[in-house]
Amino acid sequence: MKCDIILAGVGGQGILTIAYLLDNAAVNRGLRFKQAEVHGMSQRGGAVYSHLRISDAEIISDLVPEGQADMILSVEPLEVQRYLPYLRPGGVVVSNVEPFKNIPDYPDDALVLDALARLPRAVLVDAAAIATSGKVPKAQNMAMVGAALPFLPFTLADFEPIVQGLFGRKGDHVVAGNMHVLRTGNAVGALTAALLDRGVTSQRAHQLTSGLDLASIDPAMADELAAQPR
Amino acid sequence: MADRELLLGDDAVALAAIHAGISGAYAYPGTPATELFEFIHERADKLGIHAFWSANEKVAYEEALGTSFCGRRAIVSMKHVGLNVAADAFVNSAVTGVRGGLVVCVADDPGMHSSQNEQDSRALAKFALIPCLEPANQQEAYDMTRYAFDLSEATRLPVMVRLVTRLAHSRADVVTAPALPQKPLDPATDPMEFTLLPANARVLYRRLTEKQLDLEARAAQSPWNTLDVPPGAGRVGILTNGIAYNYVREAFGGQVPHPVLRICQSPVPLDRIRALLDQVDELWVVEEGYPVLEELVRGVVPPAGKVIRGRLDGGLPRTGELTPGIVAKALVGATPQGTAQTLEHLPGRPPTLCPGCSHTDTYALIKEAVKPYEKGQRIRLFADIGCYTLGFYEPHDAIHSCVDMGASISMCAGAAYVGQFPALCAIGDSTFAHSGMTGLLTASRQDANMVVFILDNGTVAMTGTQDTLATGQDLVDIVLGLGVKSEHVRVINPIKSKFDENLAILREEIEHKGLSVIIARRPCVQWVRRTNS
Numbered sequence A: 001m002k003c004d005i006i007l008a009g010v011g012g013q014g015i016l017t018i019a020y021l022l023d024n025a026a027v028n029r030g031l032r033f034k035q036a037e038v039h040g041m042s043q044r045g046g047a048v049y050s051h052l053r054i055s056d057a058e059i060i061s062d063l064v065p066e067g068q069a070d071m072i073l074s075v076e077p078l079e080v081q082r083y084l085p086y087l088r089p090g091g092v093v094v095s096n097v098e099p100f101k102n103i104p105d106y107p108d109d110a111l112v113l114d115a116l117a118r119l120p121r122a123v124l125v126d127a128a129a130i131a132t133s134g135k136v137p138k139a140q141n142m143a144m145v146g147a148a149l150p151f152l153p154f155t156l157a158d159f160e161p162i163v164q165g166l167f168g169r170k171g172d173h174v175v176a177g178n179m180h181v182l183r184t185g186n187a188v189g190a191l192t193a194a195l196l197d198r199g200v201t202s203q204r205a206h207q208l209t210s211g212l213d214l215a216s217i218d219p220a221m222a223d224e225l226a227a228q229p230r
Numbered sequence B: 001m002a003d004r005e006l007l008l009g010d011d012a013v014a015l016a017a018i019h020a021g022i023s024g025a026y027a028y029p030g031t032p033a034t035e036l037f038e039f040i041h042e043r044a045d046k047l048g049i050h051a052f053w054s055a056n057e058k059v060a061y062e063e064a065l066g067t068s069f070c071g072r073r074a075i076v077s078m079k080h081v082g083l084n085v086a087a088d089a090f091v092n093s094a095v096t097g098v099r100g101g102l103v104v105c106v107a108d109d110p111g112m113h114s115s116q117n118e119q120d121s122r123a124l125a126k127f128a129l130i131p132c133l134e135p136a137n138q139q140e141a142y143d144m145t146r147y148a149f150d151l152s153e154a155t156r157l158p159v160m161v162r163l164v165t166r167l168a169h170s171r172a173d174v175v176t177a178p179a180l181p182q183k184p185l186d187p188a189t190d191p192m193e194f195t196l197l198p199a200n201a202r203v204l205y206r207r208l209t210e211k212q213l214d215l216e217a218r219a220a221q222s223p224w225n226t227l228d229v230p231p232g233a234g235r236v237g238i239l240t241n242g243i244a245y246n247y248v249r250e251a252f253g254g255q256v257p258h259p260v261l262r263i264c265q266s267p268v269p270l271d272r273i274r275a276l277l278d279q280v281d282e283l284w285v286v287e288e289g290y291p292v293l294e295e296l297v298r299g300v301v302p303p304a305g306k307v308i309r310g311r312l313d314g315g316l317p318r319t320g321e322l323t324p325g326i327v328a329k330a331l332v333g334a335t336p337q338g339t340a341q342t343l344e345h346l347p348g349r350p351p352t353l354c355p356g357c358s359h360t361d362t363y364a365l366i367k368e369a370v371k372p373y374e375k376g377q378r379i380r381l382f383a384d385i386g387c388y389t390l391g392f393y394e395p396h397d398a399i400h401s402c403v404d405m406g407a408s409i410s411m412c413a414g415a416a417y418v419g420q421f422p423a424l425c426a427i428g429d430s431t432f433a434h435s436g437m438t439g440l441l442t443a444s445r446q447d448a449n450m451v452v453f454i455l456d457n458g459t460v461a462m463t464g465t466q467d468t469l470a471t472g473q474d475l476v477d478i479v480l481g482l483g484v485k486s487e488h489v490r491v492i493n494p495i496k497s498k499f500d501e502n503l504a505i506l507r508e509e510i511e512h513k514g515l516s517v518i519i520a521r522r523p524c525v526q527w528v529r530r531t532n533s
């Protein structure tokens, strides 16, 4: 088993928290991992990324080799494009749909989303909506980890002690809120994955999932949704 | 059972230093080395280790040397360009030698992720004639640092541990070894040992050169310099260093079919390289950093009948960081099969000043103040290193130089002396404490006709809001103490509501024929957020 991930986002979006969750999940499972990140200059609102490698065998390089990433997990839709050369054929993109516009030449929103939906395996999620549903609007990271979970060698239960450790001192409701966001993100991710597995395009999967009530999403809905007339 | 910890490369070196029984840790912040000192700093009180951010790397190095003088162990850490600042102390400390183990950890930045250059610290270790160790992973970072302290005491020399960004800032789990207690206070007694008068220095320098044979012999036998010869290997060999070794192995999926010699402890054991050369017709030198080994191998007369490939013949890029892809392409000709971008125009996203950053307002003010002087020609602002360097980018477009810590003031003075008017420069509070004070003293003794802006945001923001040594009234007092006339030391609060008032102050000081210092004082918003949370 190996899982090579490129985490992407913009400085300040907290991708290092995502890395922290995944690192600890890997260690708790007795898996090996390496996680290379950038600090300093680029954290001031610039493009930031992290290479995260998880495996049950020796990991040699800290950097994911170009063309070998199994997943790009991005908190920002435009940033996905920067790292596509790393994504292996058949790899999956899990991305937030909400743009972060801090540059003057940010392309049209529709163009950015359209470009993502054209990728063969893209899971597009509205992280803000999912985070808000758990009453922790800042926990967009958690929503992204949840959405990526169906493609990772972890389960929801793996994150309970880690989330407890991260937010325990802020109170039980914060822990519960974050777990709710993880769970909801996971449901969206799992349903989208099931749709993609049934041959539905990324674009259509996004259309089908984005109209649903977050509280009722269930991967078992995939057959029914995939059969829906367009 | 041995302890396992989740550590950055920086952390691994720090923890090893703690376990090696250091009594002091010394540093000035700089990416990618900052986290090393921070790791020790957070634990220092509990462990009874002295740890305090120094004014600059030279100070930090000398403090470490003083600790070593007392027979106690010390670590000093910095980014690669910091070693230039500490170079005087560094080179001379090899001549004096050390007592308590002294490890200098230098984090290089190939690819210049957050630096002005990509200089290779191995070259400076060689210049100073001291050993250098280069870990390839977090575990080795820990193990080599433990080894480095012993090596330092065995050879009585400072020992360098060289990290690179990709290791310093990469996390993995590390198995640690039992911790040692600190060493007792036992200061040097021989007065000549640390007194580099020429008569003493000649003796000590000869002693340093005589140590080189021993150092090379140790490197020849070092557990970190390994030659792997797989069964049935052909006539192509690979010579590599540090983390480049990982990329070589990765290129072949872990099983390299060629002999691979990695040199991670220097001085370079030449016999080991000769032995490898004997076995091959073609040698690839795959180095993270400058072509240090490659130049050695090529020499004045390249080895007869051998093809040498590497950074110097275009086999690998001459500059920049290596990646697994670059190395795989060179060694196995593999072109990675990635995924094509699906967006035609992908704009860059450079770092920017935070919303609400005081530097933004200070730049707006300066740009407005100089307008009457422009007369068709842009007024130049000499700047320095810190968050405010981001004033280079649109929409600020405000600065015209950034060379090395402190250069703003001295370069501006050099321009003022030969007639530039208005001569203006901007420097952050921490950069001023690091290397700006001596430049200002020199300028004040000549009453140079220039305006120095000190951007006092209360913290070392660029590297993550560490403590600064000169802020608020202390900073004003330092400026006055350096001889700047009090009527031309002005403190402003660069906020929009005081724009006009501030503008008048700037214009007055530009008009003043002589040295003025304007301190723009307003806290960094990230620092405020962090201290309030």
Ligand SMILES: Cc1ncc(C[n+]2csc(CCOP(=O)(O)OP(=O)(O)O)c2C)c(N)n1
Residues within 6 Å of the ligand: B028, B029, B030, B031, B057, B079, B081, B082, B083, B085, B385, B386, B387, B388, B405, B427, B428, B429, B430, B431, B432, B455, B457, B459, B460, B461, B462, B463, B468, B524
């Ligand atoms: C010799 C050297 N040491 C350290 C650094 C790393 N470094 C760059 S800027 C900086 C400090 C900036 O602080 P300050 O001048 O207060 O400006 P701010 O970032 O707060 O605006 C540091 C530590 C460097 N580039 N060169």
Ligand code: SF4
Residues within 6 Å of the ligand: A044, B352, B353, B354, B356, B357, B358, B359, B387, B388, B457, B461, B462, B524, B525, B526, B527
């Ligand atoms: S970290 Fe502070 S000094 Fe740096 S850009 Fe942000 S507000 Fe400005």
